[in-house]
Every structure is written in structure tokens, then in C-alpha cells.
Amino acid sequence: MHFHRYEKIWLGFGIFSLVLFLSIVGVSAFGFNHHPTGGLDTIDPEKVEETPPFDQPGVKRLDENTYEVAIIAEAFGYSPNNIEVPVGKEIIFRVTSKDVTHSFSIINTNVNMMVVPGQISEKSYTFKKTGDFLILCNEYCGTGHHYMQAEIKVVE
Amino acid sequence: MKAMICKQDRKLAIYHILIAYLAFLIGTFLGLLQVFIRNDGLELPKWLDYYQVLTAHGVLLALVFTTYFIFAFFITGMSKTLGDFGPKARLVLWLGFLVTTIGTVIATFMIIIGEASVLYTFYAPLQANGWYYVGLALFIVGTWLSGFALVGHYVSWKKSNRKQLSPLFAFMTISTIILWKIACLGVVATVLFQFIPWAFGWVDTINVELSRSLFWYFGHPLVYFWLLPAYMAWYLVIPKLVGVEVFSDSLARLAFILFILFSIPVGFHHQLVDPGISSFWKFLQTSLTFMVIIPSLMTAFSLFGTFERSGRRKGGRGLFGWFFKLPWKDVRFTSIFIAMFFFIPGGAGGIINASFQLNELIHNTLWVVGHFHITVGTPVTMTFMGITFWLIPYLTGRKLTKTIQKLAFIQIITWSIGMVLMSTAQHILGLLGAPRRTAYSAYNNHPTAMEWFNGLISNHITMAIGGTILFFSAMLLIFIVIYSLFLLPKADSLGDRVEFPIAMSDNKDTPKFLENWWLWIGISFALIAIAYTIPLMDLIQHAPPGSKGFKMW
Numbered sequence A: 001m002h003f004h005r006y007e008k009i010w011l012g013f014g015i016f017s018l019v020l021f022l023s024i025v026g027v028s029a030f031g032f033n034h035h036p037t038g039g040l041d042t043i044d045p046e047k048v049e050e051t052p053p054f055d056q057p058g059v060k061r062l063d064e065n066t067y068e069v070a071i072i073a074e075a076f077g078y079s080p081n082n083i084e085v086p087v088g089k090e091i092i093f094r095v096t097s098k099d100v101t102h103s104f105s106i107i108n109t110n111v112n113m114m115v116v117p118g119q120i121s122e123k124s125y126t127f128k129k130t131g132d133f134l135i136l137c138n139e140y141c142g143t144g145h146h147y148m149q150a151e152i153k154v155v156e
Numbered sequence B: 001m002k003a004m005i006c007k008q009d010r011k012l013a014i015y016h017i018l019i020a021y022l023a024f025l026i027g028t029f030l031g032l033l034q035v036f037i038r039n040d041g042l043e044l045p046k047w048l049d050y051y052q053v054l055t056a057h058g059v060l061l062a063l064v065f066t067t068y069f070i071f072a073f074f075i076t077g078m079s080k081t082l083g084d085f086g087p088k089a090r091l092v093l094w095l096g097f098l099v100t101t102i103g104t105v106i107a108t109f110m111i112i113i114g115e116a117s118v119l120y121t122f123y124a125p126l127q128a129n130g131w132y133y134v135g136l137a138l139f140i141v142g143t144w145l146s147g148f149a150l151v152g153h154y155v156s157w158k159k160s161n162r163k164q165l166s167p168l169f170a171f172m173t174i175s176t177i178i179l180w181k182i183a184c185l186g187v188v189a190t191v192l193f194q195f196i197p198w199a200f201g202w203v204d205t206i207n208v209e210l211s212r213s214l215f216w217y218f219g220h221p222l223v224y225f226w227l228l229p230a231y232m233a234w235y236l237v238i239p240k241l242v243g244v245e246v247f248s249d250s251l252a253r254l255a256f257i258l259f260i261l262f263s264i265p266v267g268f269h270h271q272l273v274d275p276g277i278s279s280f281w282k283f284l285q286t287s288l289t290f291m292v293i294i295p296s297l298m299t300a301f302s303l304f305g306t307f308e309r310s311g312r313r314k315g316g317r318g319l320f321g322w323f324f325k326l327p328w329k330d331v332r333f334t335s336i337f338i339a340m341f342f343f344i345p346g347g348a349g350g351i352i353n354a355s356f357q358l359n360e361l362i363h364n365t366l367w368v369v370g371h372f373h374i375t376v377g378t379p380v381t382m383t384f385m386g387i388t389f390w391l392i393p394y395l396t397g398r399k400l401t402k403t404i405q406k407l408a409f410i411q412i413i414t415w416s417i418g419m420v421l422m423s424t425a426q427h428i429l430g431l432l433g434a435p436r437r438t439a440y441s442a443y444n445n446h447p448t449a450m451e452w453f454n455g456l457i458s459n460h461i462t463m464a465i466g467g468t469i470l471f472f473s474a475m476l477l478i479f480i481v482i483y484s485l486f487l488l489p490k491a492d493s494l495g496d497r498v499e500f501p502i503a504m505s506d507n508k509d510t511p512k513f514l515e516n517w518w519l520w521i522g523i524s525f526a527l528i529a530i531a532y533t534i535p536l537m538d539l540i541q542h543a544p545p546g547s548k549g550f551k552m553w
Ligand code: HEM
Pocket: B028, B029, B031, B032, B034, B035, B038, B054, B055, B057, B058, B061, B062, B065, B066, B119, B120, B121, B369, B372, B373, B376, B377, B381, B435, B436, B437, B438, B439, B466, B467, B468, B470, B471, B474
């Protein structure tokens, strides 16, 4: 197979950039723990309200610097739908669904995750500034999908 | 290679084109409704739901239009390069057409009667009428039949041309069909074993995350099923139009093989923000995803190589002189050139989307809608438009008149303008957080949401203006299609006839192993096994109690 000399340079450059890109992404993920949303815990979607932490959804202080926020998504809203968390502290969001697949997306942050029935989605985030953030569902869930929203107040 | 293919094969191709453009007509009209609903310019009557419209838009354009057009192109090209289909292959092609069409009709009917507003991705546990899934399954089965007929035609050519490499068109067609068949295994598995038993009530629950994973195992190679036929035009039609031979036969074949290998074991990059899949497997598939950059760069190189070679041969000098020697006045060329041009930001956007953590920023926002309208919605679709301009007159034996060529220019230019407006607005709105797949909503006048309606370009109005221009362009295309089918003057002499432009490809130095399909299929399955076995086993073994079906509309 014949590769033109310029093509070798071009592909060499391409492959080099590829390796560079992937290393940056990989190091950032596995070295600095910048993973996209995950969560490997499962839950019975019909018993959400009886299963901790969703039996008492809302904000819970775990220690000085960490808070857990448990949220239940269902068509077409979140409970609780108005929460308050402190700025500058690590917030661990744990979200699950009682019915269909939704999303839990806090606009203008990196919190944007699918909420799949049977699974508990998890994302840790630290707010850098105070304010009222809009939470919405960006995975189609039915006729009222575009009304599905909540708010999160970030305070000092 | 004959100038004209036989009548029965032409008829097959024309029927495929008819259905493709019927779907295009309805689908683009629904697109027009969507842009106006989203900016509150239009309210649907009670009996019609936004998500019903959106389901039909996705199914009719992304599945029906593309698939039928692709088969029309394959049938014509295979008949041209390998000779007329035998009676058996032709029969199976008609059978495939029939089954695909029955599937399309069933699925569309279910959408129309409001029993399947689940979008074209039909995520569980939203539950449509079981017949919707049956329709989709038949659609796939039909394409398999047609695919087998094409493979059969190829095999019989191989038998009578032992030890010869197949013509490049046939090679690429077979690669695409192989890719499609391996890809469909995922969606067939989830539809047959999960959705249908569940939707008809034979089982109560469904494993949701597993169904999502099987869907996306199919969903990503699906986009390559759209793209590869467009690439075929880029590799084979473009050189002919600019008057040179194929840049490199072996590299073209290698690129297609790499596309088969690296477009399937990568579905998790659509599930980067899903729970239930560990970061390790997401990252592994992200890395495999990025490998398609290699054949993409090879394609870009040979295209520019082709342009430059042609331009220089025509006397273009200096670093960029060749550029001005390209046949810009030929709409068959310019349409595809613009299509390629759109693929530069389109491909770059794809790299962003697949970049692991970065995906959180844009997942399910309007950015994604902007992205696929400048990948499948323009590079692929406009390449198909560029093919249509000559394919229909070629099949109907008519002359391509000056007037129609002018109209074709207006059509592609308006499509480009409309698409730049619509997709730029969508990209920016997406970065501002505006969600996709939503009817109009101001989110109780939340200040963040209000921004999406007040920006200069980042505005739902810009999107609607773009969408309107696009719709105008689509209707012009429909006019051109009808005119080319029925009204263009008949070509009397052979010289008047529109040709099927296909470049010579010198395969003297092409290594034989490139056409060793079992080798590539084997490697492909090995990669799939590495990328999928463990995470899928996990999803099955650690499955939570399943989900009942929900009808939320
Ligand atoms: C007149 C031209 C078109 C217009 C105005 C248009 C408009 C739109 C809009 C506004 C959306 C997003 C709706 C939402 O997320 O709420 C959309 C979605 C979509 N469009 Fe188009 N579009 C056009 C042509 C096309 C073409 C040619 C294709 C592909 C061949 C295409 C494929 C899709 C797909 C796959 C979706 C996603 C559906 C979903 O989210 O389930 N569109 N279109």
C-alpha cells in the first residue's frame, strides 16, 4: 500500500494529536478524578420512597465540607423541587426516577445527568458562586416534559 | 461498465427514491412546525402533540429518507459496476423493499394515531403500542433482505471474476452493508427480546439500562451507515466530476475497513452521562471512538489531493491556484463540495461531544441538534441532493436542463444559508443550556431560560428563520425531484444522456487482504467483544428490578 509522503506527515500529526487528546482526557479523568456522571448503585423503581436516602429526600450534611442531596425525579417534576445548598462545599447529588427516564440538569453547571429508573445517578459538584440555578429535565419523558423543572439556591 | 443499466434495475431504484422523497417532504414540513412551536410562534391543535411531530420528524428523516435513498444509490451503482442483477437478487430486492415499506407504514401509522410518541430512539420505559416496535423490526428485516441481495450479486460477480479485486463502488457498498448488519444486531436484540414481549404484555418489566446500551450499540454505527454512502460519492463521484482518477484505491479501501472496525464498539459515548456503566468502560469506548479520526483524516487528505491534482492539471498555479480551477459551475460538484465543507465543523463538534467529561456540557442540549443537522442534516443530506440531481435523470433517461441546474443551485444555496442560521443558533443556545426535545417553555420565566429568547443569534427566532429557509429549500428540491421524474425532456441520443459519474480507480497495487471480509468481520467482533462483554454482563447480572411500561402522553 502506498502512502504519499505528505500523507504520512498528515497522519502522523493526526495520530500524535489523537494520543495527546486522549492522554489529556484520561489523565484528567483517572488522575484528577474528573469523571462524567456515574453511579453504579441500583434501586427498585417501585420502592423508591422506602429506600434510603430517598425515603428522606433533600439536603443532608455529611460532614463539615460535604453535603448529600437526594432527589426523586418523576413525571413531571422533582422532589424536593426547591433546595438550598452552600457555596464552595462539595455537594453529592444522588438522583433516581420513579417512572421513566429523565435527566437532572442544573443549567450553567456541569451537573447534567441521565436519571434512569432502577439506577442511582451520582455526581459531585462544588458551586463556585451563589445564586438561583434552574434545574430542568432534558430527556423526553412525556407530554409535560417541558414543564419539568426545579430550583436550587446556592447561598453563603 | 455499461453506460446505462437495465430497465428493471432502474425501476427498483426509482421506487426507492420515491419513498425517500415522500418521507423527506413530510419530515421537513414537520421540521418547520418544530421551529415555530419552539419559539411560541405556533400552537398545535389539541389532537396533535409536539412530541408526536418530533417522533415523526426523526423517523421519517433519519431512518426512512436516508435508508431508501442509500438503497437507491447502491442498487444503481451495483448494477452499473457489476452488471444487471440476476432474477433472484432482483426478487429479493423487491421483497426487501416491500418488507421495509410495510414496516415504515406500520410505524408511521402508530405515530399518527398517537400510539407511539416515544421519539425515534424509543427509550424504555416509555411504552409505545407493540406494533410500533414490530414496524421498526420489519423495517430492519427488509433492509437486511435488500442487503443480502446486494451481497449475493457481489458474490456471483466474484465467482465469475476470480482473483480479481472488486470495483471500488462494490467494495464500498459491501463494507457499508456489513457495517449495517453487525450494527443492527443490537437493535434487533433489544426490540425482539425486550421491547416486543414487554409491549404486548408477555412480560411485565424491562431492563432499562440494558435496552439503552443495546440501542446505542446500534445508534452510533447508524450514523456511519448514513455517512459511508456519502463518502462513496466523495471518493468516487467527485474525482470524475473534476476529471481525475481516484486518489488512491488502497487507501480508500483501508479507510472503509477502519470505519467498520471503529464505528461499532463505541456506543457508550452516547451514554457518557448514564448511570450503571463504569467510567473505565466509558473511557475505553471513548478511546475507540477517537480512532475513527484516522480514516476521517485519510478521507480529507485524499479529497484535497483530488482537488489539487485536478486544479493543477487544469493549470492552477501557486499554493492555492488549483482552487479556482475547480468546476464551480457544475451543480453536481458544488453541492457535494458544500456538503463536505459543512462536515468540517460537524466533525469537530463530534470530537467535542465524544470527549468524555466535556459531554456533560452539551448532552441533550440544542447543541446536539445543531450538531446532527450539520452532519447528517447537511453533509449527508446535501450529498444525496447532489446525487439526486443526476441520478433521477439518469434513471429516467432524461436531459438535465439549464433551468433545472439553476434551480438546483438556488436549492443548495438556500439550504446552506438556512442551515447556517439554524444550526449556529442551536449550537449557541445549547451552550447556554437550552434543552433539546422540548416544546416551547419559558420555565416559569426563569431568568436563565429567558436568555434563550433574547440573544442576538442565540435565539429561537434565528432558529425559526433558518428553519423557514430550509423548508423553502426542501420544497424546491421536491419540485426538482418531481420535474426530473416526469417532466424533463427525454434524451434522444446517447450523447444527451445524463451519465452516472464514477471515476476510474487503479487497483493494480491494492493488497488482496483488504478484501478478505472474514478477517475484518472477525476483528470487528473481537473489538466488540472486548468493549461490550463485561459491561453488558454487568448490566444483566446486577440488574435492578425491571420497569413497567408507561404511556406518558
Ligand atoms: C426543513 C429542514 C429541517 C428543519 C427545519 C429541522 C428542524 C429540527 C428541529 C428544530 C429539531 C429539534 C427539535 C427538538 O429537539 O425539540 C430537529 C430534530 C431532528 N432533526 Fe431536523 N430539521 C430539518 C431537517 C432535517 C434533516 C434533513 C434531517 C436528517 C436527515 C433531520 C434530522 C433530525 C433528527 C434525527 C432530529 C432529532 C429528533 C429527536 O430528537 O428525536 N432534520 N429538527
